[in-house]
Amino acid sequence: VTSPDPIASLVAGVLERRPRAVARAISAVEDGGEPQREVVRRIYDRTGRARVVGITGPPGAGKSTLVDRLARLFRSRGETVGILAVDPTSPFTGGALLGDRIRMQALYTDPGVFIRSMATRGAMGGLAPATRDAADVLDAAGFDWVLIETVGVGQDEVDVVRSADTVVLVTLPGLGDDIQAIKAGIMEIADVFVINKADREGVERTARELKLAMELDEAGRGWVPPILKTVASIGRGVEEVAEAVTRHRAHLEASGELAERRRAQLRLRVETILQRRVLSAADRRLGLEREVERAAAQRLDPYTVADAVFAGVTNLGKQAEVLP
Numbered sequence: 001v002t003s004p005d006p007i008a009s010l011v012a013g014v015l016e017r018r019p020r021a022v023a024r025a026i027s028a029v030e031d032g033g034e035p036q037r038e039v040v041r042r043i044y045d046r047t048g049r050a051r052v053v054g055i056t057g058p059p060g061a062g063k064s065t066l067v068d069r070l071a072r073l074f075r076s077r078g079e080t081v082g083i084l085a086v087d088p089t090s091p092f093t094g095g096a097l098l099g100d101r102i103r104m105q106a107l108y109t110d111p112g113v114f115i116r117s118m119a120t121r122g123a124m125g126g127l128a129p130a131t132r133d134a135a136d137v138l139d140a141a142g143f144d145w146v147l148i149e150t151v152g153v154g155q156d157e158v159d160v161v162r163s164a165d166t167v168v169l170v171t172l173p174g175l176g177d178d179i180q181a182i183k184a185g186i187m188e189i190a191d192v193f194v195i196n197k198a199d200r201e202g203v204e205r206t207a208r209e210l211k212l213a214m215e216l217d218e219a220g221r222g223w224v225p226p227i228l229k230t231v232a233s234i235g236r237g238v239e240e241v242a243e244a245v246t247r248h249r250a251h252l253e254a255s256g257e258l259a260e261r262r263r264a265q266l267r268l269r270v271e272t273i274l275q276r277r278v279l280s281a282a283d284r285r286l287g288l289e290r291e292v293e294r295a296a297a298q299r300l301d302p303y304t305v306a307d308a309v310f311a312g313v314t315n316l317g318k319q320a321e322v323l324p
């Protein structure tokens with residue numbers, strides 16, 4: 001890099017939607033530290049325009065296939081699409097059949113599409129923050145849509161999905177008990193339900209089960225999540241999914257809920273950054289591990305130890321020495 005301010009040229013490239021700059025900016029937010037913060041600081045006022053959609057559900061449900069179909073549909077309307085894949089079993093990361101990868105390859109050559117798989121390990125500031133920041137990068141780059149694919153398990157993944165304006169839960173017929181598993185955490189935040197592989201048996205039953213599970217927490221939502229059936233592999237029902245997502249966005253805007261969600265998202269991000277920063281300061285600067293060992297030897301209670309460590313962190317903060 002020849003520029004005296006590498007982040008500035010990187011950010012300029014992002015705003016011009018240059019693929020290499022977008023890719024490098026996303027690497028920067030994955031690597032953590034000052035570059036991560038600086039990239040987000042400088043692009044943030046250019047974000048907020050993209051429609052951010054989280055696509056979640058169990059492995060093999062057809063999320064990648066649906067994302068692929070949605071991307072094609074949006075492109076056929078002249079809209080641009082950024083895709084973030086957080087799923088380690090995703091074709092983007094080489095987990096699936098060769099055919100899928102070849103299919104995705106066609107999209108790679110289209111400058112209106114940017115596809116990136118997030119490192120599920122090694123994001124220094126955490127996977128969820130890195131993914132949200134990457135979505136910001138795509139948003140600032142002017143992509144009309146940001147599609148985030150992720151398997152819906154674990155707190156990290158739930159946090160990723162929470163940073164979307166619209167959450168699409170993709171499931172498949174015959175999940176049975178798995179619906180109970182999905183329920184924990186994701187079900188409550190799904191805005192659109194998709195039963196993919198509707199070419200298989202058991203679609204109606206799964207639809208009934210979903211509807212039952214949903215009705216329990218439907219009250220007062222103001223938005224009744226539609227249950228759609230798709231055969232993503234041949235594109236059937238994909239227009240309806242796009243339509244539902246668009247309708248949901250309109251609902252968010254009309255009801256004022258969009259601003260509310262964005263506030264909640266910001267809060268979640270700030271909380272995550274704070275948690276990590278306090279822990280990291282305690283760990284790296286105050287020798288948390290050593291403290292714990294000493295406390296264990298002296299049989300100190302956890303509150304006393306936490307008080308002492310927290311006092312140390314507060315002190316670091318006063319000295320403006322809080323860590324990345």
Ligand SMILES: Nc1nc2c(ncn2[C@@H]2O[C@H](COP(=O)(O)OP(=O)(O)O)[C@@H](O)[C@H]2O)c(=O)[nH]1
Binds near residue numbers: 060198232
């Ligand atoms: N029968 C059937 N197969 C599908 C459908 N959608 C996707 N598949 C296949 O299911 C497999 C898993 O799909 P994939 O999109 O990778 O699922 P993901 O793990 O949720 O991303 C792939 O072999 C797809 O070709 C569908 O609607 N019907």
Ligand SMILES: [Mg+2]
Binds near residue numbers: 089091
């Ligand atoms: Mg996938």
